[in-house]
Amino acid sequence: MATLTLIQAVNDALKTAMRDDPDVLVFGEDVGPKGGVFLATDGLTKEFGEERCFDTPLSEDGIVGTAIGMAVNGLKPVAEIQFQDFIFPAFDQIVSEAAKLRYRSGGQYTCPMVIRTPYGGGIRGGLYHSQSGEAYFCHTPGLKVVIPSTPHDAKGLLLASIDDPDPVLFLEPKALYRSVKGEVPEGRYKVDLSTLRTAREGAGVTVFCYGAMVPVALRAAEQAAEKGIECLVVDLRTLLPLDEDGVIDAAKRTGRVVVVHEAPRFCGFGGEISAILAENCIEWMEAPIVRVAGFDTPFPNTLEHHYMPDDRRVLDAIERVWNY
């Protein structure tokens, strides 16, 4: 088993999928010979040729729109949007088209496809290279929204997404691209979508998180443990469709819940987790559910480390619900 970074695991997943199936095509801006601005597609054009990994015109609407057309006609497109911040010209194609096609055609036409895109802060990217837009997409029936946090899951979830019969938005935490390493099995394996992962066991406080916030939550949990608070850290991995039963179960196990995400708090995914728990197991709650999130402001550049939830803020929330 190789030790890979998260971006290497993404690359490995793409190569694995392309080796297994000639209908898998990878395309987007600069994904060809350059291998992508983060090198997620490094070496693909060389190994599979320009017909299977290629650069497109600079148009997110065109990338996703053509991916839909390819998918309805039998190919398996894996489109890259260079930064999630630039996905909005394709919002119509994703939300109005890809997500609704199966439904609106009475099941006659479908578009199994993957849109990969790096999201989140931590690289000094400012307003337009740092956003976490998952909530926009989680409000879209028909779409799946997947966010890995480890190299193992990045590969297994991406392979599962490529095989999935429905369109998947695969959000990659760019802050973790090279900052996490882990063991990744060779060849094909899948991590089931809509299953959460217990990242740390604990009976004191449940911390729900995903993507780049998982290592942050784990660091906070480490510090909490030193203070005698054992945290159950849950990596949601798939936000839509969410493993609701798993979420409810994990919350009941401690009765104290913190939800962490980088995206702005208002109408963020943490609100949905809070509502699910309030509707299903409020009587189990020993303390108010606390959200730790990005501020309800645009994403700043120089002070991004203040904007993004860090172990300091997460630990503070853990202590608040513990001491309530």
Add this chain to the structure above:
Amino acid sequence: MTATEMYSLIKPDGGVKGKDPKLAPDELLHIYRTMLRVRAFDEVCMKLQRSGRIGFSIPNRGVEATQVGAAAALRKTDWIFPSYRDFGMALYHGVTPTEMMHTMYGNGADCAKGRQMPVHFTFKEPIKFFSISSPIGTHIVQAVGTAHAMRYRKEKNAVLASFGDGGTSSLGFHSGLNFAGVWKSPVVFLCQNNQWAISCPSSSQTASESYAIKAQAYGMPGVLVDGNDVLAVRQVVLDALERARKGGGPTLVEAYTFRMGGHSTSDDPTKYVPKKLLLEWEKKDPVARFERYLAKKKLWKAPLREKIYAECMDEVGDAVKIAEATPPPALETIFSDVYETVPRHIRRQGQAAFDLAARKGDAAAGGGAFPL
């Protein structure tokens, strides 16, 4: 054929300019009957809407030659990415008025299971007639993706993407033509310039000399064709498809025509279409023009129109009876087809809705009036 000089075949008196395509009589009469079938379907749907039996329809009067002419150029293995005003394309290829009427009613036999407004057809047989969505221009770029898949697999098929003059202002038009030009995709873009985007005239869409000339900027040929000349449209689209099949890449065809009815049954065109202009275009009626051609071929004489139209009205009338007798979709259809497998949260919501219906009865149906 050029982007600024309009190509036509049938002269106003029914004679032929240039080379007669010499279609078999059966084919000519199928084209003619399809145009009348569209017209009959329109007339019935207008009455159904006015009497409150369906909520909405889209009139096709005036643009039948463009729809049917383009459809006649396609093979069954080609794909159509239609606009909402393309009834004639489906009918030409053998979709039945009954199948279409089910969608007008949104009943349990509707191809979209009652999920879409009337008119938003989806068919896979007898030709790929891609699912229509309401946003304008989104399908243009999707058509390029489908064409790209054909090219990738080295098939000899091609795609027809149809849209109106308003559609040329959309993001999808630009992305679609740009991608197709770069990729040399086997796709024919058919801009049906019926001169109106609901109430907005063509002059509010573009300052360009023609729509067809926009092709030049995307590195593909543009052809302006008389959209009221069914054989000219067929010829131009056929030539473009042949070029596409041979790897020659895409073409933008602008069919210059006129929408003689409203945008939809919810629209009153007398508010914005000058009466004089309408009368002018009434004289260019595509059905009458084709009749003069058929007459010269000894395939038409009065009262053939009345005879065929009456047959079409009977067909559509039967379709209405069948559609009205078909029950609405089951409650379950709200919750299926969102994903291949119904996820737990949707399953729960569905179960709650079924339980509520069992306890308190069905929800009250709405009035069915579309306010546009």
